[in-house]
Amino acid sequence: MDIPDPVYRQLKAKAALRGCSVRELILSGVKAELKGAVSKKPGKKFKLPLIESKHPGRLNLTNKMINELILP
Structure with missing residues (x-):
């Protein structure tokens, strides 16, 4: 597999943050994609205001x- 250097550096950094190898990170991504865990659906729409006022x-x-209110 040919991964461009800038992408590989990002991949390696992400793996280090997660405490796993690049191979493990790639495999988990492939498994998630094959399982359908990665959703491309748009988010749920909602109407504002979320809380109605009298x-x-x-x-x-x-x-x-x-x-x-914000600062103690």
């Missing part, structure tokens, strides 16, 4: 209020 558009937050 009073939409009525929340008036200042930067100070947001910072107090």
Whole structure:
């Protein structure tokens, strides 16, 4: 199998991060592809807003209020 050098370097780095060999990483990818585990389907669509409000558009937050909520 002929793998271009830049791709092989990425593959080798990914294998090192996972703590496995390049061979093991390639085999796991091939097995997943043969099993059909790799999905090419588009993600599930959803409608916004996810949480309905009784009073939409009525929340008036200042930067100070947001910072107090985010920062301890």
